[in-house]
Ligand SMILES: Nc1ncnc2c1ncn2[C@@H]1O[C@H](COP(=O)(O)OP(=O)(O)OP(=O)(O)O)[C@@H](O)[C@H]1O
């Protein structure tokens with residue numbers, strides 16, 4: 001790994017399940033190529049995918065910026081969806097508002113946000129009803 | 143045991159042969175709910191599930207599953223099959239229930 005900071009930016013389209021996960025897969029491939037250790041790549045891939053899919057299911061798509069520096073990997077996921085009314089409740093394992101058609105695809109366990117918390121070193125959610133949600137996550141390199 | 147060996151020993155049908163059939167598998171893992179599988183599946187698992195949509199493939203790739211086994215006669219839908227081909231993911235299929243499919247893999251590993 002060299003010492004430069006690298007930024008990768010993605011637009012996540014609304015309602016597109018066939019493409020959901022592409023940004024996370026792309027980041028995973030790039031981190032591997034950069035020589036980031038596999039355990040760290042795995043953490044980033046899991047956390048980012050859960051955030052990416054939430055933007056598609058619960059919001060109207062959004063943007064993801066990933067910044068890779070020698071110390072950490074920073075992920076910022078921004079959407080202009082409905083926002084989250086009660087963040088503490090949303091963070092609880094098992095809490096989900098996913099509708100039936102989404103559940104039939106295998107989503108809706110209410111484990112996405114808990115996974116994001118578990119696989120990152122820092123996680124912050126900022127959300128305003130009717131305005132949108134920004135999730136910021138950090139995974140340390142060591 | 144490798145992905146190749148599962149195909150040989152367990153008699154599962156190959157829906158797509160991925161790019162690394164000689165990849166080592168860690169253990170069978172069973173779950174149909176994606177975010178539970180994502181969070182709990184050990185790396186290099188042989189993932190047994192009945193969900194054959196495109197999101198299964200995304201989770202398998204991101205959580206480092208070594209292959210997917212669709213149980214209960216589940217199939218991949220068309221978009222998912224295309225993705226399996228594009229991403230080089232091995233997907234197998236069996237008419238067996240989830241437990242029996244996983245047991246076969248386990249027995250193959252511990253024979
Ligand atoms: N970006 C978002 N915009 C609006 N609401 C969200 C967003 N992300 C999560 N939520 C809310 O938080 C709840 C919990 O999210 P979480 O990812 O943990 O579970 P889920 O997406 O419902 O199911 P799973 O991730 O297990 O498939 C969601 O059901 C939804 O109500």
Ligand SMILES: [Mg+2]
Nearest residue numbers: 050054112113
């Ligand atoms: Mg979720």
